Amino acid sequence: MKRRSFGRRSLGLSAGLAIGSVQPGGWLQALAGQLHEQEEMASDSERILVVIQLSGGNDGLNTVIPYGDENYAKARPKLAIPSSQLIKFNDLLGFHPSLKSLETSWSANRFSIVQGVGYAKPNRSHFESMDIWHTCHEKKNRTQSGWIGRWVSGESESESRDSAAIHLGSEPLPLSCQHRGVQIPSLASLEQMRLKSKLPQGPTESMEQAGSLLDFVSTSTQAALQVSERLENILAKPDTSGDFPKTLLGEKLRAVSRLILAGVKTRVYYVTLDGFDTHANQPDIHASLLRQWSEALSAFLSRLEQSGHQDRVLVMTFSEFGRRVAENASQGTDHGAAAPLFLAGPRLTKLVQGLHPELDDLDDGDLRFGIDFRAVYAAVLDGWLQADSRKSLEGDYRSAGSDLGLFT
Numbered sequence: 001m002k003r004r005s006f007g008r009r010s011l012g013l014s015a016g017l018a019i020g021s022v023q024p025g026g027w028l029q030a031l032a033g034q035l036h037e038q039e040e041m042a043s044d045s046e047r048i049l050v051v052i053q054l055s056g057g058n059d060g061l062n063t064v065i066p067y068g069d070e071n072y073a074k075a076r077p078k079l080a081i082p083s084s085q086l087i088k089f090n091d092l093l094g095f096h097p098s099l100k101s102l103e104t105s106w107s108a109n110r111f112s113i114v115q116g117v118g119y120a121k122p123n124r125s126h127f128e129s130m131d132i133w134h135t136c137h138e139k140k141n142r143t144q145s146g147w148i149g150r151w152v153s154g155e156s157e158s159e160s161r162d163s164a165a166i167h168l169g170s171e172p173l174p175l176s177c178q179h180r181g182v183q184i185p186s187l188a189s190l191e192q193m194r195l196k197s198k199l200p201q202g203p204t205e206s207m208e209q210a211g212s213l214l215d216f217v218s219t220s221t222q223a224a225l226q227v228s229e230r231l232e233n234i235l236a237k238p239d240t241s242g243d244f245p246k247t248l249l250g251e252k253l254r255a256v257s258r259l260i261l262a263g264v265k266t267r268v269y270y271v272t273l274d275g276f277d278t279h280a281n282q283p284d285i286h287a288s289l290l291r292q293w294s295e296a297l298s299a300f301l302s303r304l305e306q307s308g309h310q311d312r313v314l315v316m317t318f319s320e321f322g323r324r325v326a327e328n329a330s331q332g333t334d335h336g337a338a339a340p341l342f343l344a345g346p347r348l349t350k351l352v353q354g355l356h357p358e359l360d361d362l363d364d365g366d367l368r369f370g371i372d373f374r375a376v377y378a379a380v381l382d383g384w385l386q387a388d389s390r391k392s393l394e395g396d397y398r399s400a401g402s403d404l405g406l407f408t
Contacts, residue, residue, distance in 0.1 A: 047384055050256060050269045050300075050315045050345075051148075052249075053174070054293065056126065056276030058319035059286055060339030061367070063099070064113055064356070068092035071359035079282060079327045089351060098290035101298035102344075106351055110301065110310070111344045114376055115354035118338035118369030122321060126277070126335075130320040134176035136374050136393050147377060148268055149179025151385070151392040155267070163227045165268040166259075168252050177270055185227055234262045244299045247292045249273045253300040261307050267385065276319060280330035293317070301344060310345060314384050317342040318373070324365050337366035341376055372397065 066072050067083040068091055086094030087103065095102075105111040123129045123138075132138060134146045148165055155164040165184045167177050173186040235258060244254040252271040259266065273293055278286050297315065304310045322339030338357055357367035378397040381389035390396050 046265060046267065046312070047386070048260060048267055048269070048313045049380065049385060050253075050313060051176075051271070052293070052297070052315060052317040053270070053272040054276050054289075054317060054319040055130070055272050055274040056278070056319070057321045057323060057335055058276045058289075058339060059278060059282065059333050060319075060322040061325060062282075062286060062323075062333075063096050063290060064115070064340045065094050065096065066092060066356050066359065067094050069356075069359050075325045075359065076327045078331055079333065093352070093356060096287070096290050098287045099294045101291075101294040105298065105301055105344055109347050109349070109351075112342070112348040112350060113352050114341040114343065114371060115352060116338045116357040116367065116370035117318070117341040117373050117376060118321065118367075119372055119374075120369070122337035122363075122366065122369070124321065124335040124337075126320060131175055133318065133320055133373060134174060136377070136395065144175065145179045146174065146176035147392045148176045148270065149182045149184065150394070151268070151381065151387055152177075152182045152184060153179050154387065154391055162230070162265040164266065165270065166231075166266050167270045168255055169272055171272055171274075174270060174272070185231070187231065231259065231264070234259060234264065243303060245292070245295045247296060249292055249296040250299060253296050257300055257303045260304070260309060260313065278323070278332050279328065279334060280332040282327075282332040297344060304345065311347070313345045314380065315342075315344040316376075316380060317344075322367060325359060325362060325367060326365060337363060338369035339367070341371075341373070 061072070061076075062079065062081060065081055065086055067081075067086055067088070073080045081096060083094070085097050087097060087100060088094035089106070102111055119132065123132060128139065131142065135142050136147050137143075152164045163183070163185050165177060167173050167184060167186040169186075170188045173184065177184045177186075235255065239254060239258055244250045244257075249271065256269045256271065259269075273289065275285070275289055297317070300315070301310065304313050318341045319339055322336040323333035324336040326333075328334055354370055357370060359367075361368065374393050374395065374397040377393055378389040381387045381392055382398060389398060
């Protein structure tokens with residue numbers, strides 16, 4: 001099939017899956033509008049965003065698979081997933097078989113793929129590319145300030161005793177959650193929720209006498225301790241339900257669900273799943289990782305639905321880059337560029353947002369991006385969290401999709 005024909009058919013079929021048709025040039029505004037219009041459906045005006053980071057560079061081409069394009073099998077004679085094994089949702093695209101757990105969600109219009117997400121002049125370093133996603137800036141314009149941290153700084157006037165955002169995991173606090181003057185708890189595990197409230201009191205007493213700056217540090221630390229102790233008290237009773245897989249991500253999302261159901265006023269939760277740097281022996285590794293993600297996410301969405309919170313929680317899953325189109329000699333794939341981003345939770349009008357990148361029009365062997373990731377952030381911030389995205393992103397990306405002619 002010719003490239004332009006493939007692209008047009010993809011657009012037509014994805015539009016056919018929509019509850020309401022959307023003109024391509026207005027994709028960004030449409031997504032923000034879709035999210036914003038669900039306010040009346042939500043059981044609580046305080047909406048929640050859960051961010052899942054797939055660290056290492058998820059192979060998007062073997063996640064959302066363009067089996068209808070003959071160039072896919074040609075580029076990956078060993079790694080291409082046979083069409084007979086795919087979960088097909090039209091005659092061009094299908095999901096990796098490990099994503100079967102999510103079939104209920106996309107059948108209920110609660111799952112959406114944003115195709116070809118990335119940025120111009122992609123960086124293929126894990127650390128540098130992830131920092132770009134976290135800060136929304138290239139290195140020359142970057143400070144130790146992330147887009148979520150900047151959003152939290154604008155929420156500082158809230159009277160809630162809970163933290164506006166929480167990172168759950170043993171990893172260091174992500175750069176996306178950092179900002180000067182902002183305290184976002186980074187909680188290592190359910191068994192160690194508090195930030196060690198048994199810290200020696202001597203240093204704190206000394207800080208209180210050392211001037212206004214140290215007074216601020218002491219006050220912020222104590223506030224973080226209080227938040228963490230409250231969370232620990234909520235999670236003190238073991239959760240014996242068997243509906244979450246006993247995996248690292250499963251336990252993280254179980255914890256998030258318990259905090260949401262307990263009425264914690266946190267608006268953003270951040271978790272990660274590592275291991276996606278599949279340079280060698282990719283098939284089994286990637287299948288296992290996708291299964292862990294899909295089963296944990298499916299369990300999380302199911303619990304939200306059972307408790308009536310499904311319309312107030314949006315889950316966004318991203319990775320720092322995709323993989324190269326051609327497989328390597330080690331039955332793996334190397335660092336690439338554009339990849340799909342995933343949204344789940346509330347009702348979403350389209351299963352597929354945007355066009356799948358063309359496989360015969362590559363950028364130095366990589367998929368060309370069609371949607372700037374900051375445009376997706378803008379849609380989520382403006383349309384879902386009902387915040388001014390310009391401050392959090394330190395730029396105006398609200399109309400980035402149409403301004404760049406991404407769908408023309």
